Amino acid sequence: MKVKTLSFTFLFLLFLVVLFFISPVFADTILRKDGREVKGKIVGSNDQWLLVKTKYGEVPIDWSLIVKIIRDNGEELTPEELKAKMAPKPEKEPDPEEKPEEKPEEKKKPPVRKKPTLTAGIDKNKSPREQYRELLDRADKIGDADAFVELADWCLGMKMESEANLALQRALELDPNHEGAREMTGFVWAGGEWMLEEDARDVGYVCGKDGVWRKTGEKVKPKPREKRVKRPEDTPEEEVRKKRGKHEIFRSGKGVPWSHRFTENSAHYTVNCNVSRRAAQVYMRVLEALYKEYSKTLSALNLTFRESCVVNIHRSYEEFLETADIKPGMSARYEYGRDRLTTFHGWFGKESYTTFYMLAHEATHHFQDLFIKGKTGAFPAWAIEGLAVVFGSADIDADKGKVVLVGLTDGRIKRLQNAIKKGKHATLNRVLRTPKSGWISAHYDTAGAFTWWLISGSKDKKYKKLYEKYLLQLIEAADKSKGQGGDFPADDGSFALLVADSLKKTLDELEEEWEKYVLGLDTGE
Incomplete structure (x- = not known):
């Protein structure tokens, strides 16, 4: 009898556990204009925003960014309908003859603190860029991670992805354990540390019904408390940054006004930088090392140095946008x-x-300008951008002044490999026939990988000679032409003719050989 009672108790408890995990978690769903969904419980609102409590904390969402709200009971509402429902109802006028009902005195709940919103009172008649600058100033004055996460959310709603990335980076500098910023950058808490979701899945973690990432039978380590810190030390981003060339100049102070900038001069460059004297010297060392490698890579062109390049390096992205009149995203x-x-x-x-990286990519264009000579309309986009991608992926030792070409970054190679396998990459034919104005990231991936294969990756000297011969043909044609400014055009078929004449191959055959090389690359997974 005792055994039966224990068995019944065990089965009943098991039933409760199963019921807990399979029961749906009801929540309100807010559909935004940018296609994103926010799930949580609506806890408040005002004329400017709707306040939603998510598992990552309270998130204010501007009414103007909301398309529709789906309540936890399945009811669908427009922002206007929800506003009307949430508006305070007028109080019923008291009947003078009716005696007020005596109620026992209740303890008053403490007032709920309304979460300040970064976008409150923003002038929507201003341009998005002007609004962004004002919000950035507000976030800087507030100085906490919440403000920059809210700024990032606003940027995403305005299709300003680069600015959103910068805001999230700033949020994680202030608070490496901010859950909202971590979620927006694709991280999850697994195994006692923050990991990219795809990395967590790769090592066997699974997200349970309760939203917790765990392996089978593993005890979940609690998340660290959010802190306010100025610099991340041991975050996953730092590992990425080490690969991109971590250096102490990126921990320097706020710099000085541009009128007090530091200037360094060399044989090929004049560097203006308002970060610090040390930063200006390091950047100059990197530029001269790049110039040396450019000269070595393109030695067959016998280029003559024309004029030094003025390199202006601003202390912040915001100053860069404003002073250089650059559109957001560059x-x-x-x-x-x-x-x-x-x-x-x-x-x-x-x-x-x-x-x-930015210097390596753009300084390539300065070196190329020794033969372009401003005639951008005479040189196909792939011939110019492909080499810039190769140099932008180089290993750079800033202290030793050394640059080593290694091909493309693992990220680009992985992306290209996956695209080729799915038949969704920018084919060589497509890249050759697309002017610069029509390029997207896939074009840069193909152009960079193909250029690297020609000059080094194939380990076949005839391919490097093919590339050099092609550039010499372009230079000769440009020298004979007049004008030809404007955007970098598509290839006019010259490269395919050169391939057929020099290698006795078609462009398709050359591309097949190149694709086989790309798919065989080891990215160290």
């Missing part, structure tokens, strides 16, 4: 025919590119 710019390169000091993008 990280650097080289001006052909004017020998001027402009960028900023710090990190950029999801892959944590540093200023070293």
Whole structure:
């Protein structure tokens, strides 16, 4: 009898556990105009925003960014309908003849603190860029991670992804354990540390019904408390940054006004930088090392140095946007025919590119300008951008002044390999026939990988000679032409003719050989 009682108790408890895990977690769902969904419990609102309590804390969402709200009971509402429902109802006028009902005195709940919103009172008649600058100033004054996470959320709603990435990086600098910032950057808490979701899955973690990532039978370590710190030390981002060339100059102070910038001069460059004297010297050392490698890689062109390049490096991305009149989303710019390169000091993008990467990419264009001579309309886009991608992926030792070409970054190679396997990559034919104005990231991946294969990856000298011969043909044609400024055009078929004449191959046969090389690359997974 005792055994039966224990068995019944065990089965009943098991039933409760199963019921807990299979029961759906009801929550309100807010559909945004940018396609994103926010799930949680609606806890408040005002004329400017709707306040939603999510598992990552309270999140204010601007009413203007909301398309529809789906309540936990399945009811679908427009923002206007929900506003009307949440509006305070007018109090019923008291009946003078009715005696008030005596109720026992209740303890009053403490008032709920309304969460301040970064976007409150923003002038929506201003341009998105002007609104962004105002919100950035507000976030800087508040100085905490919540403000920058809210700024990132606003940026995503305005399709300003680069600015959102910068805001999230700033949030994680202030608070490496901020759950909202971690979620928005694709991290999950697994095995006692923050990991990218795809990395967590790769090592066997699974997200349970309760939202906790665990392996079978593993005890979950509690998440660290959110802290306010100025610099991350041992975060996953740091591992990425080490690969991109971590250096102590990226821990320097706020710099000085541009009028007090530091200037360094060399045989090929004039560096203006308002971060510190040390930063200006390091950047100059990197640039000269790059110039040396450019000269070595393109030695067959016998180029003559024309004029030094003025390199302006601003202390922040915001100053770079405002001072250089750059549209949001750009990280650097080289001006052909004017020998001027402009960028900023710090990190950029999801892959944590540093200023070293930006200099390596854009300084390639300055070296190419020795033969372009401002005639951008005479040189196909792939011939110019492909080499810049190769140099932007180089290993750079800033202290020793050494640059080593290693091919493309693992991130680009993985992305290209996956695209080729799915038949969704930018084919060589497509890249050759697309002018620069029509390029997306896939074009850069193909152009960079193909250029690297020609000059080094194939380990076949005839392919490097093919590349050099092609550039010499372009230079000869440009020297004979007049004008030809404007955007980098598509290839006019010259490369395919050169391949057929020099290698007795078709372009398709050459591409098949190159694709086999790419798919065989080991990215160290």
